Amino acid sequence: MTAEKFLGWTPAAIVFDCDGTLMDSERHWVEAREVVLRNHGTAADEEFAQSTKGLHYTECGRMLAEFAGRPELADEMTEQLLDAFRRLVAEDPVTMPGAPQLVAKAATFAPLAVASNCPRDVVEDGLAKAGLLRYFGHVLVPEGQVRPKPYPDVYLEAARLCGAAPEDALAVEDSHCGFLSASRAGLRVLGVGPRKPVDEPPPVDVWVSTLADPELVKWADSRAA
Template sequence: MTAEKLLAWTPAAIVFDCDGTLMDSERHWEEAREMVLREHGTAPTEEFAQRTKGLHYRECGRMLAEFAGHPELAEQMTGQLLDAFRTLVAENPVTMPGAPELVEKAAAFAPLAIASNCPRDVVEDGLAKAGLLRHFGHVLVPEGEMRPKPYPDVYLEAARLCGAAPGDALAVEDSHCGFLSASRAGLRVLGVGPRKPVDERPPVDLWVDTLADPDLVRWAETRVA
């Protein structure tokens, strides 16, 4: 689907990522990773920061332990990562530009869901504090046998719970890990945020710098429920 066709289309459901897409919390993850590595005598490189963006927190904790030269401390460092992140979010929950307005407009014409790699309490608490949680019928996170992004599980289940076939649903994502998850599930993908170099072309149907993009806002305003 081309960008022009996407902006002429009304999805049967919209599934949003949370961190870095709706909530300005990716910076909190970055700071939390730095805090944990500092406690273990090292600091992240830019390349490491990019590799860990959007990953499930357990995978991120494992990578932190390996990067610090202490793979045996993966579980401990995962716990430290979550503790630091929860503290930072509680101190400063902030939405991304245009997120509240787009979510409110989208909820008027399509069922909405969240698909995140974060713990459920982190996602729901942050969205609740931002006044956005009430717009979402479902919050999907990797639990039980559900695998984290970049596997397609959370997006497949989110579309199903919204009553939409994957190909009739739209994913809104900011990370390459998330793009892969959504596209593997068969959803159309709206990428948001600054474009960063990756080894492969991201599977995105349309890319905007911000959810406040005028064309995107106009699209949401002209959909019919």
């Protein structure tokens, strides 16, 4: 979808990622990973940090254990990762620029859901503290038969619960793992980030640097009206 076509389209549902998209918590994941590795006598490099962005926390814990040379400690390091992340989010629950305003406007013209790889309590507590949870009819996380991103499950289930066909719904994402999940589910994808990757183009339909992008704000205003 071109930017021009996007600006003329009204989605039947909008599904937002949480970390790095709605909540400024990706930095908390980075810090939590650093804390765990530091406690095990090592430190991550930039390549490792990028490779773990957006992954389900259990997969991230496994990768941390392997990176530290202690694969047998995967479960223990996963718990350490979650404990550190929960503490950091509780201390600093900050939204991404433009997120509160976009969510409030979007809720006036489409049902909203959240699709995240985080534990449910982390997602809901963070959104509640930011005053955003009330706008979302559904919060989808990997549990039961629902597999984590990059599988399409969370986005397929979110669209279904919102009463929308996947191709009529919009996903708002910031990570390659999330882009893959949403595009595999058949949703149209709005990518958000300071710069669009050039080495491995993500499967997105439209890219904005921030949810406060003037054209995005104008689009939401027009749909809300």
